[in-house]
Amino acid sequence: MTESDLPVVQLTPGRWGDPAHPVDLPAAAVDALKHLGVRRPAGGTVDPVDRPGLAADQLAFLTGIVGAEHVSTDLDSRWAHTRGYSTTDLLRHRAGDTSDLPDAVVYPATHDEVAALLAGSASVGLAVVPYSGGTSVVGGLAPSRRFVTVDLRRLDQLVELDEVSRTATLQAGVRGPAAEALLAEHGYTLGHFPQSYEGASIGGYAAARSSGQSSAGYGRFDQMVVGLTLATPRGTIEVGRAPMSAAGPDLRQLVLGSEGAFGIITSVVVRIRPRPTERHFEGWRFENFDVGLAAVRRLAQDGPLPTVLRLSDEVETAVNLADPDVLGGGSGGVLAIIGFDGPYNQATADVLTAAGGENAGEGPGETWRVGRYRAPYLRDPLLDEGALVETLETAAFWSRIPALKAAVTEALVAALSETPPLVLCHISHVYETGASLYFTVICAQSDDPVAQWRTAKQAANKAIADTGGTISHHHGVGTDHREAYHAEIGPLAVEALQAVKHTLDPDGVMNPGILI
Amino acid sequence: MTESDLPVVQLTPGRWGDPAHPVDLPAAAVDALKHLGVRRPAGGTVDPVDRPGLAADQLAFLTGIVGAEHVSTDLDSRWAHTRGYSTTDLLRHRAGDTSDLPDAVVYPATHDEVAALLAGSASVGLAVVPYSGGTSVVGGLAPSRRFVTVDLRRLDQLVELDEVSRTATLQAGVRGPAAEALLAEHGYTLGHFPQSYEGASIGGYAAARSSGQSSAGYGRFDQMVVGLTLATPRGTIEVGRAPMSAAGPDLRQLVLGSEGAFGIITSVVVRIRPRPTERHFEGWRFENFDVGLAAVRRLAQDGPLPTVLRLSDEVETAVNLADPDVLGGGSGGVLAIIGFDGPYNQATADVLTAAGGENAGEGPGETWRVGRYRAPYLRDPLLDEGALVETLETAAFWSRIPALKAAVTEALVAALSETPPLVLCHISHVYETGASLYFTVICAQSDDPVAQWRTAKQAANKAIADTGGTISHHHGVGTDHREAYHAEIGPLAVEALQAVKHTLDPDGVMNPGILI
Structure with a gap:
């Protein structure tokens, strides 16, 4: 089975996945929560109360461009487009908080319709939030003033396939699995599999500078993009005449990561590769994180890299060990996962062996593969049980990784000392000069879990800044990271x-308050 | 011998190389020129007449920052910093044309001195042109108003070496061979070997988005850069906290290629690699360019790539064949060169064989290696003989390469029909989705060779735009490509x-008229 065989999952507002098919917590996890002092919260979910805001001339403007049947003003549609999927978003959703409710949802079908929407929005006093998959976890859909949402799902076409150049032009609203299915028909893959894969789409990958689980083999999304079309309120920009150019700054890299603040990306030209005919995943055990870290650095710097390369720390490995399928029921140490799109490469395994790794076989690899998109589904039942669970991530040069990991962990533990947390960490993206760190935090909810997390997150952000990490390796900036982002790049770059x-x-009018 | 063993060559204004050690044209080349109708021009070199322009308060400003001993106002120093090394530049130099003469040359030693120069220049009415190696071939040193040159040669330090992260912080004025020598002391290489290697420097590589002859193995310079420090008139910007980040647009890629228009890059953090202990170069013969093109595309898309990969077309191969060392004295077809930093990779050879290539052995590889920086030296004796010789380059996606090559060749032949040219072409940089094309044009000089080339170049630029190439793969924009560049990215991106x-x-004050 490959990623293009996965069904397109219907994400539900305020809950990851389909509530008709709830994901149960493993029994071991429920037990573990008791040790963290987690208790079911008293209150239930509060239904939203509408706060209509669209004026008649605004509605006429929108319907005049896309047709009345492609403008939704009912509460359900708008509530389904409210915020993304951070834990704070989920908590606010449960609380019926409508402060970020769009006034309408518009569904354009073409670049020209998007361009017309953006060109005219100011004239009727509308702000615009682009929405492709809606999977932001950094407040990317929560602007600083009232707005309408432009949902790009009707821009869902494979526009052009250039098999000689191995490029594909995909519209912004093509979801991850749909992109893989469209390319698979011709024998190709994009190779981009972020954890938001089932819900996120091409435009969001580009706007938020996404990175996927196969980044060791396929690169980040920004490395796959060779061309972009951006609709802005002042007109259209097309960039990318060649794979690489010395003609000025690389404007693709100015649009990538712009998070809708400059305009809406309506299509992206991506590099594609032949679809692999075989795949292999396996686990590797290391004595501790430091040994594992040295091993993955060896592969990142001298190769040969596998397609997937991940390394969990001791805590994350121990939590995974609660699942008896993983690492033979528990033998301590830390677990790495490697994966190959294509033939198994013994040379990669040899590097890991030389670095002190023990092959733990296909079992852990298969367990990881099957569960690779599962983690977001577990957050809802965890919240139901009264646990606070959230993730954050950063990246740095290799020499800073140990201090960065220690500082962030320490900051989270200190900030959450009243509800002692489990802090899990893994490396999932490596480069010659450095790597990402991905943290998962689990603890008991306090009476005000939104404020509880805000405090913890601020402490983590400070630790990241103080130890030389970037505020985000792949989640992006949104509103949640804006302040830290500005501190990172400095006031002149912000200007x-x-x-x-x-x-x-x-x-x-574009995504006010987001990014800049 | 590796690149760090090469001596640092003293480039001479208006002439590539040291006039005390002239490079002779091969006899075969002199013969060939006769067939092109080339005749020695009548006039000789005209000495420049000074046009001093620096006011007393301006001089005081400059000396106040760097000290009087680090400001040159004599004609010789300023003439040596006039323009770069395009053929038009050389011709204007020979004609004693002082229209682009700087009013002074300033040699700051630190980032702070650079920052102070930029912060105060406007107050004394000075425009500034950054100068690191001075090897621009696109008018990158010829601004639209009078100016002083800031020569960065005193910023020549390896500031920091991070062996864990495999990064090195190099100041902007470190020349190519000096960078290799500094890194070689610690067992590392940068791996960046553009044809301007002997004269160009780190800051110029970054500002002009350089690409070197080993790009298949080491990547372009913009792919090696992980951090930058930019002094601007309004303050300093530092970018690059991690190898990759999702925190907004990649600002490194906004500074790279900015050609001094935003400020002066004072240091660059680059990815480094272990210095190879062996190297291999060899030639491969293909029946024709189309067959060779398919073979190099196969390597670029499916690997394994060598470190160096080049493919000459029929005309360039035939010209090279005039040298009896190459390809065994001539057997037709086209010549490719592959090179490996490290062990020879038989799998690469197998791909070429399967694609119809014949191994032509180490001879042509060694000939190429020895002569790899020689071409610019030949331009001066060719000009002496009365030949017009110049190069231009572009890049495009693979599917456009054949039409692009044909269109540019045809445009050059048509524009130079009164002095029928030889048009040579090769591919020297490949990517999964496309490649560069590098053209060399040789013909007899007309009475006004500057105008003659301008006409030819405009025809080539139009052909590039019409067939979907970028105006420059690695030479940059400068003033020569500014108009074509603006057409390529469109008015909104220019804004x-x-x-x-x-x-x-x-x-x-920064590089007025260059790039934007």
């Missing part, structure tokens, strides 16, 4: 980005 | 870049 925004979006 | 420039350089 430069604001100047770009002001040029492309002089009335500030 | 966005101008907004960035205006933010960082509100008085327009």
Whole structure:
């Protein structure tokens, strides 16, 4: 089975996955929660109360461009487009918090319709939030003023396939599994499998500078993109005449990561590869995280890299060990997962062996493969049980990784000392010069879990800044990271980005308050 | 011998190389020129007449920052910093054309001195042109108003070596061979070997988005850069906290290729690799360019790539065949060169064999290696003989390469029909989705060779635009490509870049007229 065989999952607002098919927590997990002092919260879910805000001239403007049947103003549709999937988002959703409710949801079908929406929004006083998969976990859908949502799902076509150049032009609203299915018909794969794969789409991958689980083999999404079309309130920009160019700054890399603040990406030209005919996943055991870290660094710097390369720390490995399928029921140490799209490469295994690794066989690899998109589904039942669970991530150069990992862990433990947390960590993206760190935090909810997490997150952000990490390796900036992002790049760089925004979006209608 | 063993060559203004050690044209080349109708021009070199322009308060400003001993106002120093090394530059130099003569040359030693120069230039009415190696071939040193040159040669240090992360922080003025020598002391290489290697420097590589002859193995310079420090008139920007980040647009890629229009890059953090202990170069013969093109595309898309991969077309191969060392004295077809930093990889050879290639042995590889930096030296004796010789380059996606190559060749032949040219072409940089094309044009000089080349170049630029290539794969924009560059990215993108420039350089003192 490959990723294109996966069904397209219907994500539900305020809950990851289909409530008709709830995911149960493993029994071992429920037991573990007791040790963290987790108790079921008293209150239930609160239904949202509408706060309509769309004026008649605004509605006429929207329907005039896309047709009345492609504008939704009912509460259900708008509530389904409210916020993304951070734990804070889920908690606010449960609380019926409508502060980020769009006034309408618009479904354009073409680049020209998107362009017309953006060109005219200011004239009727509308702000616009682009929505492709809606899977932001950094407040990317919660702007600073009232807005309408432009949902790109009707832009769902494979526009062009260039088999000689191995490029595909995909519209922004093509979801991950749909992109793989469209390419699979011709024998190709994109190879981009973030954890949001089932829900996220091409435009979001580009706007948020996504990175997927096979990044060791296929690269990040920003490395796959060779061309982009961006609709802005002032017109259209097309970038990418060649794989690489010395003609000025690389404008693709200015649009990638712009998170809708400059305009809406309507299509992306991506590099594609032949679909692999075989896949292999297996686990490797190391004595401790430091030994494992040295081993994955060896592969990242000298190769040969597998397609997937991940390393869990001791805590994450121990939590995974609660599942008896993993690592033969528990033998301590830390677990790495390697995967190959294509033939198994013994040379990779040899490097790991030389670095002190023990092959733990296909069992852990298969367990990881089957569960690779499962983690977000577990968050809802965990919240139901009264646990606070959230993730955060960063990246740094290799020499800073140990101090960065220690500082973030320490900051989280200190900030959550009243509800002592489990802090899990893994490396899932490696480069010659550094790697990402991905943290999962689990503890008992306090009476105000939104504030509880805000405090913990601020402590983590400070630790990241102080030890030389970036505020995000793949989740993006949104509103949640805006302040830390500005501190990271400095006021002059922020001004430069604001100047770009002001040029492309002089009335500030695009995603106000997000990124810049 | 590896690149770090090469001596640092003293480039001479208006002439590539040391006039005390002239490079002779091969006899076969002199013969060939006769067939092109080339005749020695009548006039000789005209000495420049000074046009001093620096006011007393401007001189005081400069000496106040760097000291009087680090400001040159004599004609010789300024003439040596006039323009770069395009054929047009050489011709203007020979004609004693002082229109692009700087008013002074300043040699700061630190980032802070650079920052102070930029912060205060507007107050004394100075425009600034950064100068690291001075090897621009696109008019990158010829701004639209009078200026002083900031020569970065005193910024020549390896500031930091992080062996765990495999990064090195190099100051902007470190020349190519010096960078290799500094890194070789610790067992590392940068792996960046553009044809300007002997003269160009780290800051120029970054500002002009350089690409080297080993790009198949080491990547382009913009792919080696993980961090940058940019001094601007409004302050300093530091970018690059991690190998990759999802925190907004990749600002490194906004600074790379900015060609001094935003400020001066004072240091660069680059990815380094262990210095190879062996190297191999060899030639491969293909029946024709189309067969060779398919073979190099196979390697670029499916691997395994060598470190160096080049493919000459029929004409370039035939010209090279005039050298009896190459390809055994001539057997037709086209010649490819492959090179490995490290062990020879038989799998690469197997791909070439399967694609119809015949191994031509180490001879042509060694000939190429020895002569790899020689071509620019030949231009001066060719000009002496009365030949016009110049190069231009582009890149495109693979599917466009054949039409692009044909269109550019045809445009050059048509534009130079009064002095029928030889048009040579090769591919020297490959990517999964496309490749570069590098053209060399040789013909007899007309009475006005500057105008003659301008006409030819405009025809080539139009052919590039019409067939979907980028205006430059690695030479950059400068002033020569500015108009074509603006057409390529479109007016709105130009405005966005101008907004960035205006933010960082509100008085327009940085490289006025270059890039934007």
